[in-house]
Every structure is written in structure tokens, then in C-alpha cells.
Amino acid sequence: MKLLIVDDSSVVRLAIERDLENGHIAEVDQAADGEEAVRLYREKLHDVITLDITMPRMDGLTCLENLLKINPEAKILIISALRDRSTALIALKRGARGFLCKPINPEELREAFELLLTD
Amino acid sequence: MQMTDQDIRIFITMARRYFEALEPKPTLVIEPPFLRDELGPLLEYTGIIPVSGRCQGAVCFTANGGMLETILALLKDKRRDDAAKRDLVGEIANTLSGNAREEFGSDFRISVPNVIVGPRLSADLRTGGRNYAIPLNWRSETAYLLVSLK
Numbered sequence: 537m538k539l540l541i542v543d544d545s546s547v548v549r550l551a552i553e554r555d556l557e558n559g560h561i562a563e564v565d566q567a568a569d570g571e572e573a574v575r576l577y578r579e580k581l582h583d584v585i586t587l588d589i590t591m592p593r594m595d596g597l598t599c600l601e602n603l604l605k606i607n608p609e610a611k612i613l614i615i616s617a618l619r620d621r622s623t624a625l626i627a628l629k630r631g632a633r634g635f636l637c638k639p640i641n642p643e644e645l646r647e648a649f650e651l652l653l654t655d
Numbered sequence: 656m657q658m659t660d661q662d663i664r665i666f667i668t669m670a671r672r673y674f675e676a677l678e679p680k681p682t683l684v685i686e687p688p689f690l691r692d693e694l695g696p697l698l699e700y701t702g703i704i705p706v707s708g709r710c711q712g713a714v715c716f717t718a719n720g721g722m723l724e725t726i727l728a729l730l731k732d733k734r735r736d737d738a739a740k741r742d743l744v745g746e747i748a749n750t751l752s753g754n755a756r757e758e759f760g761s762d763f764r765i766s767v768p769n770v771i772v773g774p775r776l777s778a779d780l781r782t783g784g785r786n787y788a789i790p791l792n793w794r795s796e797t798a799y800l801l802v803s804l805k
Contacts, residue, residue, distance in 0.1 A: 544767060545742050545743075545745065545746040545749070546738075546739070546742050547727070547730060547732055547739065547742050547743045547746055548746055550732055551730050551731070551732065554731055590749060590753065590765060590766070590767055591767065592767050616753065617749050617750040617751075617752070617753025617754055618753045618756050618761075618765075619753060619754045619755075619756055619757040620756035620757055620759075620760055620761045620763075622760070622761045623756070623761055637754070638750045638753070638754070639672070639673050639676035639677070639750055640676075641676065
């Protein structure tokens with residue numbers, strides 16, 4: 537399984553990678569902004585993507601749309617500090633499969649990830 | 656319109672929630688906020704989040720390297736270098752201000768963090784708002800959540 541972690545914070549990217557370490561994941565790529573994420577996804581079509589929203593160059597909601605244009609079946613989990621209901625609804629309406637708020641709870645992250653895998 | 660004490664309580668709640676997520680038995684003690692003429696003080700590392708929309712101004716989290724190293728350790732991040740501390744302080748500022756949208760709503764618009772390294776008495780930010788400093792005492796160190804919005 538290939539995982540793409542998209543967040544402008546390297547601390548967050550590494551934490552997500554550590555929290556999700558298990559036998560399922562064969563390959564992990566990281567992107568620090570939406571543009572890099574789209575480029576990497578076009579190349580490798582990762583099985584699961586975790587995606588931040590507030591990022592430089594291309595924000596997560598725009599990135600989400602671009603990833604879904606490449607593959608409408610992309611499994612995308614939003615992980616954002618934006619804790620308001622309307623942002624979560626917009627992300628889910630645009631095609632995200634889940635929405636988690638920062639600070640990340642490792643157990644919630646693993647549960648959401650497992651749900652995505654069985655989806 | 657200026658920020659009210661109720662608005663500042665929202666940021667206190669977000670800070671408490673962040674530290675509670677770090678460790679099972681949090682030891683954070685939040686002192687009463689105080690007002691300053693300028694936005695500060697800034698400690699060794701400061702993450703600044705510009706805010707627009709329903710409020711104009713900035714939310715900052717400022718801490719010394721020692722506290723940031725402790726947080727990195729709790730996050731099981733082995734790095735202790737300057738880049739990791741800059742990254743972390745920006746991410747904490749982003750998390751605290753982004754979480755505040757739970758109360759302020761989606762028109763509380765935040766931008767990506769700017770990071771300042773080096774202590775100083777104040778940030779050269781003219782927001783036109785009141786400058787609140789919220790002392791966060793944690794594991795024998797003090798950080799500040801600085802809020803200047805109108």
C-alpha cells in the first residue's frame with residue numbers, strides 16, 4: 537500500500553508516518569504543499585492520502601479537487617487545525633472520505649485510516 | 656470592535672486542549688492574561704499567524720527552545736535542531752488559531768505561519784487591537800500565547 541502525507545509541517549508529517557506505521561504500508565511519500573502533492577500523486581497514484589488544508593502555494597481544499605480530477609476514487613483523509621463545522625462539511629462535500637482535527641490523536645488517526653482501507 | 660475577555664477565554668481553551676493532547680496528565684498552568692502596549696514578549700521561537708476576515712490581526716505562540724525540544728520528544732520526533740523547532744512553533748500557532756474557528760467560525764481566516772527566531776521585547780506588528788499575553792507554564796518553563804485582534 538502506498539501512502540501520501542501532505543502537510544506543510546515536517547513535525548506533523550513525521551508524526552503521521554510514525555502513527556500509521558504498520559504492515560499495510562509499503563511506501564510513504566511526503567509533500568509540503570498542494571502542488572507537490574498533485575505532482576507526486578499523478579506519478580504514483582497512492583492508495584491513501586492524508587491532506588492538510590492551510591498550506592502555502594496550493595491549499596488543501598484546492599488540492600483535494602485536483603487529486604480527485606486525477607482519480608475520482610482517491611481515498612483522502614483531511615487532517616486540519618480548522619475545527620469549524622463548515623470547513624469539514626465543504627471538504628466532505630468535495631469528496632474527502634474523512635476529516636480529523638489537529639492536534640492529532642494517534643488512536644483516532646489509526647481508526648480513520650483503517651476505515652479508509654476497508655472502505 | 657476589540658476582543659473581549661470571553662474571546663480570550665476561547666484561546667485559553669485551545670491552549671489547554673493542545674497540551675492535554677500531548678500527555679495523559681497535563682501539567683499546564685495558565686496564568687491570567689495581561690494587556691501590553693505592544694505584542695510580546697517574544698521568546699526564542701515565535702510562530703505568527705496572520706488573521707483576516709471577521710477579525711484582523713495576529714495570533715502568536717512563543718516559546719524557548721527547551722520547551723519545544725520537550726514537545727518534540729513527546730511527539731516522538733528525534734530531531735532537536737533549529738529547523739524542527741521553527742517548524743514546531745509555527746505548527747502550534749497554526750493549531751491554536753485554527754482550532755479557534757470552532758468558536759469564531761469559518762470567517763476567522765488564518766494564513767500559513769511566519770516564524771521569528773530570537774528573543775525580543777515585542778513584535779513589530781501594528782494590528783490596532785488590544786495586545787493580550789497569556790502565560791502558559793508547563794514543566795518549569797513559560798511560553799506565551801499572544802493575541803492581538805480587532
